Amino acid sequence: MNRRIRRIGFVLCLGCIVFSCRTKKTVIAKKPKTNTENIENNNKETKTTSESSTKVYANATEKYIDVYNEIAQQEMSLYGIPASITLAQGILESGSGKGRLSVKANNHFGIKCHGWTGGKIYHDDDKAQECFRKYKDAKYSFRDHSLFLKDRKRYAKLFKLKKGDYKGWARELRAAGYATDKKYPQKLISIIEQYKLYNLDKKVLGDSNIEFEIPTTIGGGNTYTVLKGDTLYAISRKYNITVKELQKLNKLKGTDLSVGQVLIVKP
Structure with a gap:
């Protein structure tokens, strides 16, 4: 009897030892990654995502369109100004985002102070050192542009045009006194049609x-x-070609250029 009890006890002890070893082995097999390993993996994922999202643009205008097209569409939804017109005006008046007012003051439309109580910047325009509005973010410049047109009676006719009539908007903007340049409508239309902003x-x-x-x-x-x-x-001079070559590449008869105009500089 005692011998039988001892055997049962021995079997039970042996079973506990085997179960304990298996449990330890399982825990070791599921050893979590160290913080260093996790950081390295995250860095690899970030690098891959960053590389895949990198964009190379042929010119500053293409980049401008990519950055601001959604804001222009939102403004159209809210205020009825064609997104194509807003973008074309921004491209033309800010030099595709490279002009001093847009770089230093996020002012993409050359809107002057006129009672403005926010930040200011002084810039030579029609007169020396005129006061222009300064914004914390470019999106506020786009909103101010919408309000500038919407709240002034002289632009009321524009909002009666057929929605999406970018040609009508381009012509009426100059007729209402937005710009003095006689070629202003043609410049806007040219940008819109070149990049299919319509x-x-x-x-x-x-x-x-x-x-x-x-x-x-x-x-x-x-x-x-x-x-x-x-x-x-x-x-x-910048692209190491002659003026005649530039004229030939772009079918130019003279030397007049327009801000926002896209030139081919390499064959």
């Missing part, structure tokens, strides 16, 4: 068949967007 208007107006593609170019560098103060001679 598709942004169609998207806002509910055309589900429209797909607006942000223009991006791998490698880039074959075109140049004209900034305020640029001359054909200066651009030719």
Whole structure:
């Protein structure tokens, strides 16, 4: 009897030892990653995501469109100003975001102070050192542009045009006194049609068949967007070609340039 009890006890002890070893082995097999390993993996994922999202643009205008097209569409939804017009005006008046007012003051539309109580910047325009509005973020410049047009009676006719009529908007903006440049409407229309910005208007107006593609170019560098103060001679020197070659590439008869104009600088 005693011998039988001892055997049972021995078997039970042996079973406990085996179970304990298996439990330890399982715990070791599921050893969690160290903090260092987790950090390294996160860094690899971040690097991969960053690399895949990197975009290379052929010129500053393409980048400008990519950055601000959604804001322009939102403004159209809220205030009825064609997104194409807002973007084209921003491109033209800010030099595709490279002008001094846009860089130093986030002012993309050259809106002057006129009783403004916020930040200010002084810049030579029609007169020396005129007062312009300064914004904390460019999106506030876009909103101020919408309100500037919406709240002034002289622009009321614009909002009676057919929605998405960017050509009508371009012409009436100058007629209402927004710009003194006789070629202002043609410049806006040229930018809109070159980059197919009218598709942004169609998207806002509910055309589900429209797909607006942000223009991006791998490698880039074959075109140049004209900034305020640029001359054909200066651009030719920059890209090491002659003025005649520039004129031939862009089918130019003279040397006149427009801010926001896109030039081919390499064959």
